[in-house]
Amino acid sequence: MKKIAFPVALILAFAGLPLLIKSNYLLGILIIIGLYAIIVIGLGILMGYAGQVSFGHAAFFGIGGYTVAVLTTACHWPSIAALIAALILPGLVAAIIGGPTLKLKELYLALATLAFGILVHILFNELKGITGGPSGLTGIPYFTVGGLVFDRDIRFYYLVWSAVLLVSLGVNNLIHSRVGRAMRAVRESEHASESVGIDTAALKLQAFVFSAVLAGLAGGLYAFYVTFISPSPFGFHTSVQFVLMAVVGGLGTFWGPLLGAGLVVALGEALRWATPLVIPGAGGEYQIIFFGAILMLVMIVKPGGLGAVMDLFKKSEEGEAH
């Protein structure tokens, strides 16, 4: 009983939260945290289980967003079909990039995704005929499914957090399945896993494609939420922020992605408010110094992240129960 009490309480708390929050600003932040959490869950699998890192996930996030934007505005697709396309396209692209690079033992995926991320950001700006260039695309319709229109923040909040819940449960099942065990084996020792017949390259590729699909989902939902899209939120710094969220929250933990996304978004907002007080005239770009410093610090001092601390609590609780 105790084991499910905490998650159920948490779900009820999230469901009840909008009744307490009357500010659209806070609700907006919670929506963004939910969207980022979906991406970080995928990135966490790639980093925590496959031992690979992507510095280009903002590009998959952006491809998802632009897919929805183009398909709903120029092609007038129904929103659900556009959202499905926003899952498929990033997955396909990831398979093309990941296929050759993940066969190698080294971290070439990091370099490939770095290049890919910058390239896609350049293309968002340069392919003006499709993406609208730096000014982007406007007039994306609200997400509509079976007569239900997600036209208000509160409705979108429930949509996004339902998606977070579904993805979390799906991933939780996945990591306790045969595939999850194989992934953990690869993380512990690639050679040992290969010797027992695990196709490590295929497994890493699946993790990468899956993480790109999740980033595409978040991107598609993002486009429906803000109803316009431009290249600026999909640059290299966003990719680094996703890595930071995954690392701060803790790799290979259940609560890590939620914690990481929440903390980094909250920290970003706090810094946006606090930096001009300390450095007069400073813009939001200075927060990147802190993000970089925190990233280094966590990796040197506590590579397990905060999720590891949470799991430790859980383990000690379980220990007491026995």
Next chain:
Amino acid sequence: MDLSSQLLQLLFSGLTLGSIYSLIALALVATYNITGVLNLAQGEFVALGALLAASIYAAGLPLAAAFLVSVALIAALGALIERSVIYPARESSALTLIIITVGLSISLRGLALLVWGTEPVSLPAFSSGGPLLLGGAFVNPQTLWILGMAAATTSGLYIFFELTYTGKAVRACVINRTAALLIGINPGTISLLAFAGSGAIGAAAGIFITPVTLATYDMGFMLGVKGFVAAAIGGMHNIRGAVLGGFILGILEVYSAGLISSGLKDAVALIVLLAALMLRPEGLLAISGRKV
């Protein structure tokens, strides 16, 4: 100007740009093979070296002194970074180390923004006088300085690697770290040396191109990425390949910008990197055999 002299003109620009890429790639590949760290902050050494030299020069020191002081300070910064950030995490996975260098890169860029702001800074050309006419193409004298510096640095490093005891120890570490440790070479010292050397080479490259391109706080990011492109062309384990890769990339970029479109100049390099990693990750120029 007819086509052939235009092509020659572009060749000179390509070689200039390429020699800068070569030096960055050389530092990256040497560090990667010695320490196992893919240093994504290498480009920041280039930017910081250039910005620092411009400030020292503006403070009234002669250009040569500004160059030497800046190179020495960035070398010291490289050493400091190795001791404070890389060394404590030396037992961590390659994944952890690469994330650390990304954090380092954005922090250094943020600091440069804090100190120097967004305005580009400049340095005077190293020698006065107008462009020289070479075979129908106009050549900026600074180009010759850059090519000379690249040649001097590469041959200096060649002598260091081939003829000095420390250089041989570094090569031993590149070839097999564990074996080097067994015969009494301290990889920690060599790693320190690699980061200090990377800092110095990066700073020198940054200072030499500043009279041509100006220096900004964010110039290092793309230069670092270009260094990786050059390294991927040459193969991540091959220093000579990396140097050659730099020149190939420089020429390719200049020709595509000059003959096709300048807006997509950076895209060309990125496509080359993706293609190299996907088609021939051992390096487009990889030739089996020696690594150094």
